[in-house]
Amino acid sequence: MSKPSTLRRILTTDLPVLxxxxxxxxxxxxxxxxxxxxxxxxxxxxxxxxxxxWSLDNYVRxxxxxxxxxxxxxSLVIACxxxxxxxxxxxxxxxxxxxxxxxxxxxxxxxxxLINMFPIVLLILPLFVLMRKAGILDTHFGLILANATxxxxxxxxMLTSYVGAIPKSLDEAAMIDGCSRLAALxxxxxxxxxxxxxxxxxxxxxxxxNEYLYALTLGGKNVRPVTVAxxxxxxxxxxxxxxxxxxxxxxxxxxxxLFLLVQRRLIGGLTQGAVKG
Amino acid sequence: MTATTAPSPTDIAIPTPWSVRLMPYMLLAPAVLVTLFIxxxxxxxxxxxxxxxxxxxxxxxxxxxxxxxxxxxxxxxVFWTALGNTAIWIGLTVPLQMGLGLVTALxxxxxxxxxxxxxxxxxxxxxxxxxxIALMWRWIYDPNTGVLNDIxxxxxxxxxxxxWLADPDLALYAIIATLTWQGFPFFAVMILxxxxxxxxxxxxxxxxxGASAFRQFVHITLxxxxxxxxxxxxxxxxxxxxxxxxxxxxxxxxxxxxxHTLPLYAFVRARQNxxxxxxxxxxxxxxxxxxxxxxxxxxxxxxxxER
Numbered sequence: 001m002s003k004p005s006t007l008r009r010i011l012t013t014d015l016p017v018l019x020x021x022x023x024x025x026x027x028x029x030x031x032x033x034x035x036x037x038x039x040x041x042x043x044x045x046x047x048x049x050x051x052x053x054w055s056l057d058n059y060v061r062x063x064x065x066x067x068x069x070x071x072x073x074x075s076l077v078i079a080c081x082x083x084x085x086x087x088x089x090x091x092x093x094x095x096x097x098x099x100x101x102x103x104x105x106x107x108x109x110x111x112x113x114l115i116n117m118f119p120i121v122l123l124i125l126p127l128f129v130l131m132r133k134a135g136i137l138d139t140h141f142g143l144i145l146a147n148a149t150x151x152x153x154x155x156x157x158m159l160t161s162y163v164g165a166i167p168k169s170l171d172e173a174a175m176i177d178g179c180s181r182l183a184a185l186x187x188x189x190x191x192x193x194x195x196x197x198x199x200x201x202x203x204x205x206x207x208x209x210n211e212y213l214y215a216l217t218l219g220g221k222n223v224r225p226v227t228v229a230x231x232x233x234x235x236x237x238x239x240x241x242x243x244x245x246x247x248x249x250x251x252x253x254x255x256x257x258l259f260l261l262v263q264r265r266l267i268g269g270l271t272q273g274a275v276k277g
Numbered sequence: 278m279t280a281t282t283a284p285s286p287t288d289i290a291i292p293t294p295w296s297v298r299l300m301p302y303m304l305l306a307p308a309v310l311v312t313l314f315i316x317x318x319x320x321x322x323x324x325x326x327x328x329x330x331x332x333x334x335x336x337x338x339x340x341x342x343x344x345x346x347x348x349x350x351x352x353x354x355v356f357w358t359a360l361g362n363t364a365i366w367i368g369l370t371v372p373l374q375m376g377l378g379l380v381t382a383l384x385x386x387x388x389x390x391x392x393x394x395x396x397x398x399x400x401x402x403x404x405x406x407x408x409x410i411a412l413m414w415r416w417i418y419d420p421n422t423g424v425l426n427d428i429x430x431x432x433x434x435x436x437x438x439x440x441w442l443a444d445p446d447l448a449l450y451a452i453i454a455t456l457t458w459q460g461f462p463f464f465a466v467m468i469l470x471x472x473x474x475x476x477x478x479x480x481x482x483x484x485x486x487g488a489s490a491f492r493q494f495v496h497i498t499l500x501x502x503x504x505x506x507x508x509x510x511x512x513x514x515x516x517x518x519x520x521x522x523x524x525x526x527x528x529x530x531x532x533x534x535x536x537h538t539l540p541l542y543a544f545v546r547a548r549q550n551x552x553x554x555x556x557x558x559x560x561x562x563x564x565x566x567x568x569x570x571x572x573x574x575x576x577x578x579x580x581x582x583e584r
Contacts, residue, residue: 013387017395020381024399030424031413046422089308096304108305113578115316117571119519121540122560125547126319149316152308181300210406212522227408241416248409259404260397
């Protein structure tokens with residue numbers, strides 16, 4: 001590459017990409033800066049851009065004065081529970097969809113796709129009434145069930161495409177060698193699908209961790225996930241932006257890191273369906 | 278007639294045991310049962326509730342009103358405001374997300390040294406919890422201390438600070454900007470995958486034939502990514518229509534009813550007044566309206582599964 005064309009590339013590609021990256025990163029970066037600025041400075045002169053004015057004061061207050069760690073634990077329990085429940089029922093369902101042709105297959109697949117499209121607001125109100133009757137309002141179990149309304153259909157579809165990508169001849173060979181169907185599923189298909197199962201599980205974890213409306217409506221007192229807790233940091237008389245920003249940064253961290261770690265594989269799975277269209 | 282009494286030889290040769298025929302249903306049972314219980318049962322409950330006058334804190338006053346709630350809904354001016362807002366909300370957000378996503382994808386499809394890094398960083402808005410996004414942008418839009426006003430005043434774009442979320446004429450558009458920011462990475466990633474599926478030889482052939490970059494874009498790139506655009510677009514319409522958490526945290530529907538969309542109206546109604554009968558009626562009506570778009574998406578996707 002000669003020099004003029006490098007310059008041209010910088011002007012037509014690198015610079016525009018940089019603008020978009022700054023646009024995408026900017027708001028969150030601003031939030032991080034806010035969280036690093038002590039409240040006094042924030043009220044007096046605004047967000048401090050230079051490292052000289054930074055301190056971890058907001059984070060210390062977040063951990064000392066609020067129940068944020070407990071809220072993180074609530075979120076962790078709910079997100080892990082949703083992953084376990086979602087994957088447990090979805091793995092066998094996905095195997096059935098990709099390996100068998102049976103009456104009602106189309107209809108059942110359609111219903112899982114349909115559930116994903118339901119407005120959350122349509123489910124949230126009756127779920128509130130039902131869970132109140134069942135006495136599981138404001139419990140981890142209740143929120144796990146609520147999050148499963150999103151997680152199960154998603155996991156079934158993702159895993160169906162992952163299992164479908166594994167040649168049928170492999171489990172047929174295992175069955176000729178004397179494995180039963182279920183043994184073939186466990187010994188041949190499961191290990192091969194493991195990368196897909198892991199990325200599906202991680203995506204479920206992220207969505208359950210980030211979920212807000214169910215947590216607000218069906219939880220809130222005993223069980224208060226971070227998404228709800230962040231909002232309660234707002235303060236009674238005036239908005240404590242520094243503390244709030246610290247909560248937002250800490251609360252967003254687990255899901256964001258997981259997302260960055262698995263983005264390549266995840267996006268592969270997510271786009272497969274769309275690209276084939 | 279005799280055939281029914283005497284089984285044909287092939288039936289004897291390959292009997293399908295019940296255990297095998299039932300196998301797929303057994304495997305599906307857990308997923309189906311759980312979803313029946315946590316999705317379909319509540320949904321039926323919702324439709325039933327919408328026919329009742331039910332205020333949650335006085336359950337004894339609950340009574341059957343038939344389609345009374347629906348009649349009330351169509352006479353409710355807030356419903357029509359919310360419906361209009363929902364149309365603006367979807368009509369602006371999805372094309373903006375798609376446009377910005379398309380530009381991003383086209384740029385990321387070129388060769389430059391830090392492409393992988395740029396791709397990872399651009400995805401960040403997608404990974405953040407919506408409540409964090411909403412609070413973050415409230416802070417940016419803040420009329421007194423928000424950074425957006427600071428920048429705009431510094432650049433002399435505006436004379437004095439603009440109350441972005443408190444102005445009924447601006448609030449909806451301010452939130453649409455936020456949602457565009459949140460959703461464009463999804464489109465960028467989807468479209469990028471589509472772009473990478475277009476064979477390079479098509480472009481080479483076109484440039485040998487003397488086609489300009491613009492003509493290559495119109496005749497090769499666009500047709501190549503059209504299916505992705507359609508699928509991702511439909512998915513996003515449904516998703517954007519349903520999403521109300523960002524609005525709820527940013528303005529709660531205000532000022533007045535300026536940022537009420539239909540799902541938000543249903544939620545606010547049920548949450549604040551505990552008027553579950555009417556709230557559910559709004560939710561059911563919204564679901565039926567959305568159903569048309571969902572049907573198109575389902576038809577497309579199921580056609581894929583057939584193949």
